[in-house]
Amino acid sequence: MNPCTSAQDVMRCDLCETPVVQMHCDTCLVNLCKACVGEHFSADVSTPHKIVHFKDRKSTPLYPGCKFHDKERCKLYCNQCGIPVCHKCIASDQHLGHKVSEILQVVEEKKNKFIKEQTELNETIYPTYQDIASDVQNRMSQLEKEYGDLSTAITKHGEDWHREIDKLVKKLKAEVDEMKNTQLQTLQKHLDEINKTMSDIKEEIHSIEIAIDTNDLSKLFSVTSNVYTYRNLPHKIISSLPKFIAGKIQGEQLSNLYGALSSSSLTSDKHGYSMKTTQKSPEAGSSPPVKQLLDEPETVNTIDTGYKYELNNLACLSDEEIWTTGYDSIMKLYSINQGSLLKSIRTKSGFIPSNIAVTKSGDLVYTDYSDRTVNIVKNEKIEEVIRLKKWRPNGVCSTSFGDLLVIMDSDNKKQTKVVHYSGSTEKQTIQFDDKGKPLYSPSSRNLRYITENKNLDICVSDEGTKAVVVVNQAGKLRFRYTGHTPAPKNKPFNPRGITTNSQSHILTADSNNDCVHIIDQDGQFLCYINCGLSVPWGLCTDTNDNLFVAQQRNKKMKKIKYLQ
Template identity: 85%
Template sequence: MNPRTTRSSNFRPGNLPPSTLDVNSIDKEQCKMYCNQCDIPVCHKCIGSDQHLGHKVSEILKVVDERKTKFMKEQTELNKTIYPTYQDIASDVQNRMSQLEKEYGDLSTAITKHGENWHREIDKLVQKLKAEVDEMKNTQLQTLQKHLDEINKTISDIKDEFDSLETTIDTNDLSKLFSVTSNVHTYRNLPHKINPSLLKFIPGKIQGEELSKLFGAISSSSLTSDKHDYSMKTTQKSPEAGSSPPVKQLLDETETVTTIDTRYKYDLYNVACLSDEEIWTRGDDNIMKLYSINQGSLLKSIRTKSRDIPFNIAVTKSGDLVYTDYIDRTVNIVKNEKIEVIRLQNWRPNGVCSTSSGDLLVIMESDDGKQTKVVRYSGSTVKQTIQFDDKGKPLYQPSSYILRYITENKNQDICVSDIGAKAVVVVNQAGKLRFRYTGHTPAPNNRPFDPLGITTDSQGHILTADYNNNCVHIIDQDGQFLRYIDCVLSGPWGMCIDTNDNLFVAQYGNRQVKEIKYMYMYLQ
């Protein structure tokens, strides 16, 4: 039985019409496999027929998942790479048009000034040359406008393609899913770059004869097209040129997406995102727990190597869990259930985070509690130590056994919530102090600023939990207060943000993790 040859007849996989074929409604006795060579669903009769003999088959639900995953990746590429690239190209063309207007204006001014030194008989020649300039300008502007219209049309097509893939990803209609063909590959070929050459006015000497030749001439113009001048945007971060994520705006009212009960006996301190589906937590015992965000179920538990309570947790770029052991003086990296240890001498580790480059940043205190510093590790090798400002004064308030948190911003700034100093201390990548944020008044509970957990988002915002005021402060990357997140939090402590800029807050008061939506994407 060959479905390809019976589509025009009465063949119905799972006894459903093609328009209503649903992934969740497939009759497992009818169409539970997929012929890779023929590129169609097949039933158990088809597999044994001559039509598919020797063909490689797969489980159809696996094929569905693979197709949806492919479309999701292409949707992400459209959203995060291709669409922003075309926006930049359109902006570049518009800037070139503005510059062209300015340059041609300067050219006209130069001609006019030169013409003012001549007698009345050359006025006609001046007007003739200016007319030539205007004609050249209009020709080039028309060419660029046509180029811009084509780019804007492509941008509109990209948005339509994005919406189409989103609809396809959300559907369970197999007929629709297998009928959709992605055109993303067509947008990877960027347009040629049109480069108008700037004209020059070459003045001549006034000698009273051959005015047309002596007055001056305009150099020849051209519009070139260079395919390789534009390049696709990248999502890789670097100090010189970071990625350009989609523009997002803060919501007027935040939305609680989900709440996860961690079931720690007494207290909950930290949360760290493993992915957009899973989070690590640590509470009042020596067990760190991995939870499913959507289901709220416990997936895995890991006990500390020393059996001491961990002081802080983080997740590396490669997805490994990291925790600090203040009592044992160790930084621990959990890889495939094995724990790699960085052991400190005379220092005790506190807050920890993973950077965009894959390094670890650890804030630590000396055994006597009189010094505090930030150390950057590459593997187990110390790459950098940050402790003093330009005047030799300590950047961080010395103290013992006080929880501190650290994170890296998108511009590679290092942000530390220093509860001892009642401040967020931000230094640049080189360790030079940029600013200290000491809170904003009026606070929701009118209490002193008490910063604990700290994290950053794709827009460079810095978010810090304020335990005393049961809220989260949002400031920009230069330390300017933007607003509070005040949505009935109960002792906000640790925080993290997933790739969609959803905020997860570990609540000390009720031992729950609250997922909060506080931004939305704005497509221009």
């Protein structure tokens, strides 16, 4: 019987097929009954058969045959050539001076290696792939739900539009009926007057006929003709019909009014999965806990910064202290909980700082657009880190590796770029997309803020293009976010300060709509933060993901809790 198709078949002798097997040839890998052992020996007397009890099969190593010497078995291993060899191979010049090992030793090492790899495959790699498969399936299910919710939202929005259009149609038709009734009533009144006049004319004709036919002269002279009255014809009333001026339905405009989908994306992150381990390494960093957005963000406290003209920029030194700048040369450090001023530092040049940031070591960094410098404040002493030529620094941020990202404008106001610095050394320039087009608006009058996301994306809020421009660590454009409709005040998106949080959300101030936009790391809109903001400008977050907002006009800073 075929053992592949019959799981119940018993073990049989390979020579006589007797369903009893007591012996095994480890040399030829043949199962034998006791009666067939002699026949197996005599079938090939040149082969050194190793007959063992069936239970001891595979106990004798079957050495590989030599490729170069017939009937020789390779009991040695050439480490240099990486092949099994026989004693005749060793005696030849081919392996002269090569290091040779016992093949059983090499086999043992290989088996140990395979055992370790088998253990790794069984206990680590395969379970990891199981987790990955489960994760992909879960995300597919989540995508189905979220895309379903998205379609439902679009349908609901369409129903809202239909209701509003039905209201509008009903209103316009009511106006048509009112106009029609007014004009018909006027024309009816006019017709009644004409009919009365026609009746009067008939009476006049009858009176004249009597006067003409009578021979009574007194009657003739008693008739007075009023023909001259009827010669003055009545005014003609002309009705003017209203026209329905249909609004032009243009696809792009209608799409903008109705709402549009932002782009979706599928990216590949080579660091997205980590190998499943049975023991957690003490050095391994843990993923940040998932935090949900609050339905209603709340203002924790408000600090009046006392700037005379404007409050522009913020940078958290810690969860208790925050740096601020306004429309003067003073940079102020405030206590967040007390709201008190702790320290004031004037810029080295006396000019207004363009932007500020705090390094990983806790030092204040500021850009001086007028002086063309990037400066660092250490122990209240200002050190010039970078001095530019033909360029002027605008926004600045500190990276997760302690480097600086500076967005800058050319003197001729025709170019803008992001430069990555390690100390004062330029490491990378980001200026154009894959098609050679500028990523950022080329004008020094436009405000720009920059930050690095937790996934190492570089995010720039660009007033010139009215967009948040996000590139990856290599400088390749990932997406542009140009706002979301409907906006709180239905005004165009006007990005100002930008920051990120532990969830890799991107938060951008919108000074036109008095709100903060929150999008995810792929540019999908999540929600607005309003909280009674007045011209929000600079933004920053602390280690607990509290949001700090600089309100430009009232010079007050708000601390807002928006994550659970």
